[in-house]
Amino acid sequence: MKIEILTVGKPKASYVKDGLSEYLKRLKVHLPLSMKHVPDRSKRKNAEKVLEEEGKEILSTVGDEDFLVLLDVDGRLVDSVSFAAWVQKKLNETPKKLIFCVGGAYGVSEDVKRRANFLLSLSPMTFPHEMSLLILVEQLYRAVMINKGSAYHH
Amino acid sequence: MKIEILTVGKPKASYVKDGLSEYLKRLKVHLPLSMKHVPDRSKRKNAEKVLEEEGKEILSTVGDEDFLVLLDVDGRLVDSVSFAAWVQKKLNETPKKLIFCVGGAYGVSEDVKRRANFLLSLSPMTFPHEMSLLILVEQLYRAVMINKGSAYHH
Numbered sequence: 337m338k339i340e341i342l343t344v345g346k347p348k349a350s351y352v353k354d355g356l357s358e359y360l361k362r363l364k365v366h367l368p369l370s371m372k373h374v375p376d377r378s379k380r381k382n383a384e385k386v387l388e389e390e391g392k393e394i395l396s397t398v399g400d401e402d403f404l405v406l407l408d409v410d411g412r413l414v415d416s417v418s419f420a421a422w423v424q425k426k427l428n429e430t431p432k433k434l435i436f437c438v439g440g441a442y443g444v445s446e447d448v449k450r451r452a453n454f455l456l457s458l459s460p461m462t463f464p465h466e467m468s469l470l471i472l473v474e475q476l477y478r479a480v481m482i483n484k485g486s487a488y489h490h
Numbered sequence: 491m492k493i494e495i496l497t498v499g500k501p502k503a504s505y506v507k508d509g510l511s512e513y514l515k516r517l518k519v520h521l522p523l524s525m526k527h528v529p530d531r532s533k534r535k536n537a538e539k540v541l542e543e544e545g546k547e548i549l550s551t552v553g554d555e556d557f558l559v560l561l562d563v564d565g566r567l568v569d570s571v572s573f574a575a576w577v578q579k580k581l582n583e584t585p586k587k588l589i590f591c592v593g594g595a596y597g598v599s600e601d602v603k604r605r606a607n608f609l610l611s612l613s614p615m616t617f618p619h620e621m622s623l624l625i626l627v628e629q630l631y632r633a634v635m636i637n638k639g640s641a642y643h644h
Contacts, residue, residue: 351509351624358505413567415614459613460569461629470505471625475615 345376391445499530545599
């Protein structure tokens with residue numbers, strides 16, 4: 337099973353781009369991971385319209401058999417060890433792709449929430465969406481290290 | 491009341507330094523905030539000795555009347571709005587300093603945990619200690635924006 341990280345727009349903050357490229361570099365030797373971006377429409381004024389358009393683009397890239405994990409502050413909280421076990425289990429299963437979707441500045445549409453197979457919360461705290469992406473990638477790297485029994489723990 | 495962020499060693503990862511300097515720049519016009527570092531002893535092999543020495547240094551910088559918040563994965567989870575209200579309440583109270591302590595690579599000693607007035611968890615997930623520092627500073631900035639009624643929400 338392949339893993340895809342799906343975001344709305346490419347990250348802009350330089351600290352996010354730096355951290356991301358560091359963790360993606362470390363991850364790519366361990367996981368069949370790719371990044372995909374749908375266009376960021378958040379410059380438009382009407383938030384509802386932004387969510388609707390971005391939502392359509394997100395859903396058009398998700399296949400029927402793909403397993404869609406949506407990052408959502410109100411989703412399920414898990415610790416890193418449980419997350420690692422869960423990722424391993426999913427990698428061993430059959431669906432075509434495991435997709436982690438990080439919404440845009442306004443979040444995602446209700447349609448995307450309904451399509452999601454799992455809502456994952458990184459914290460009850462609200463993080464900038466770009467920071468959530470960085471945290472997600474670090475947690476995937478941590479998951480790989482936990483599953484390998486490595487001493488990475490910093 | 492002043493706010494101090496107390497860390498073990500200075501951050502090394504360039505993405506953390508970049509993100510931190512961005513948020514500290516934004517924060518300093520709003521909050522009387524300073525950073526303090528105690529020496530990082532984690533290069534030594536004996537983790538217990540590292541924690542003991544770092545713990546002593548941490549405790550020597552904390553005054554009797556200071557309110558010490560320790561970041562701890564097993565601490566209390568709060569959402570950003572509650573955190574903002576809590577920070578505002580603390581700023582209005584009397585203790586000398588509100589100190590947020592982010593431990594080192596091995597965490598902190600039991601003595602530091604016992605001295606802490608509050609254990610704050612950013613997530614049930616384990617984050618690198620440097621990333622926790624970055625998240626904390628963003629949450630402080632978010633708290634200020636929430637308390638000002640600003641539209642910052644990304």
